[in-house]
Amino acid sequence: MCYFNPMSISEFTLIQHYFASQALCRADVLLGVGDDCALLKVPPGASLAVTLDMLVAGTHFLSDADPEGIGHKSLAVNLSDLAAIGAVPAWITLGLSLPAADETWLAGFCRGLFKLAVQFQVQLVGGDTTRGPLTITIQAHGFVPLDKALRRNGARPGDAICVTGTLGDAGLGLAIVRQQLSVPAGHAGYLRTRLERPVPRIRQGLELRGLASAAIDISDGLAQDLGHILERSRCGARLTVDRLPRSPALLACVEAEAAIVLALTGGDDYELCFTVPPRHLEQVRALAAGWDCAFTEIGVIEVESGLRCQREDGTLYKIQRPGYDHFA
Numbered sequence: 229m230c231y232f233n234p235m236s237i238s239e240f241t242l243i244q245h246y247f248a249s250q251a252l253c254r255a256d257v258l259l260g261v262g263d264d265c266a267l268l269k270v271p272p273g274a275s276l277a278v279t280l281d282m283l284v285a286g287t288h289f290l291s292d293a294d295p296e297g298i299g300h301k302s303l304a305v306n307l308s309d310l311a312a313i314g315a316v317p318a319w320i321t322l323g324l325s326l327p328a329a330d331e332t333w334l335a336g337f338c339r340g341l342f343k344l345a346v347q348f349q350v351q352l353v354g355g356d357t358t359r360g361p362l363t364i365t366i367q368a369h370g371f372v373p374l375d376k377a378l379r380r381n382g383a384r385p386g387d388a389i390c391v392t393g394t395l396g397d398a399g400l401g402l403a404i405v406r407q408q409l410s411v412p413a414g415h416a417g418y419l420r421t422r423l424e425r426p427v428p429r430i431r432q433g434l435e436l437r438g439l440a441s442a443a444i445d446i447s448d449g450l451a452q453d454l455g456h457i458l459e460r461s462r463c464g465a466r467l468t469v470d471r472l473p474r475s476p477a478l479l480a481c482v483e484a485e486a487a488i489v490l491a492l493t494g495g496d497d498y499e500l501c502f503t504v505p506p507r508h509l510e511q512v513r514a515l516a517a518g519w520d521c522a523f524t525e526i527g528v529i530e531v532e533s534g535l536r537c538q539r540e541d542g543t544l545y546k547i548q549r550p551g552y553d554h555f556a
């Protein structure tokens with residue numbers, strides 16, 4: 229029940245029109261959008277992986293940001309969580325709070341959302357819309373065979389610490405969007421794309437099942453997110469900061485030392501950080517040779533708790549700034 233300035237029937241019809249426009253129709257959706265509930269079929273032998281992310285205008289993106297990019301990112305961050313646990317994406321539900329039923333915005337948002345959804349064969353199966361400050365909540369569902377999920381608590385001393393892709397690009401992209409920094413247009417475009425159109429590493433998550441001992445997606449910065457693995461696995465780690473993968477654009481736009489800080493602490497990269505026991509390392513290296521993103525070994529899990537960073541020559545490196553904290 230809504231007592232104040234609810235959306236009119238025509239506004240709801242308009243919004244429903246946009247969300248009915250998805251092309252995908254999965255066989256495991258017995259009943260999709262339009263009834264009281266969706267009816268969905270989980271494959272036998274699979275557990276259902278469920279994750280939810282909320283994107284708030286002004287906190288997670290600027291209110292005037294490109295709606296297509298917002299549509300992409302609001303789904304991508306959820307798929308990234310499914311990737312981190314090794315799940316195959318299947319369905320999403322969407323909660324949308326909008327200041328007004330703005331057709332241009334809705335059309336752009338749906339373009340970005342459904343393009344990525346089709347790419348990963350994800351179907352929208354339900355949701356709710358209300359008038360209010362621009363907020364997008366997506367709950368994503370995926371499948372992972374029982375006992376095959378990549379969890380945060382399996383890292384053991386001696387395991388290699390690895391990451392996909394390059395780190396720090398999105399952090400620098402944010403500084404560019406906030407106009408804290410101006411860089412050459414070519415690099416700016418690349419860095420903004422890394423911030424606004426993250427690529428969920430679904431394939432990598434699936435291939436790492438049974439090989440990686442722990443995994444997480446990097447949303448708040450490598451140091452902070454690796455810290456979650458260390459906490460849950462009750463161990464520590466040593467990173468060699470000179471090995472952190474940094475893109476040519478990042479290295480062209482900031483000093484080498486600033487690039488390391490961004491790679492360690494910049495948020496929003498949505499790459500995977502995972503640990504690999506020595507006995508599986510050769511196999512993971514071979515698989516990674518076929519990936520469409522970089523694979524880099526950046527450190528090792530140790531018995532002593534805490535995260536230690538060093539230079540290539542073994543000298544200590546002190547982290548200058550912790551990762552992004554939403555409540556800082």
Ligand SMILES: [Mg+2]
Nearest residue numbers: 309312445447
């Ligand atoms: Mg996550």
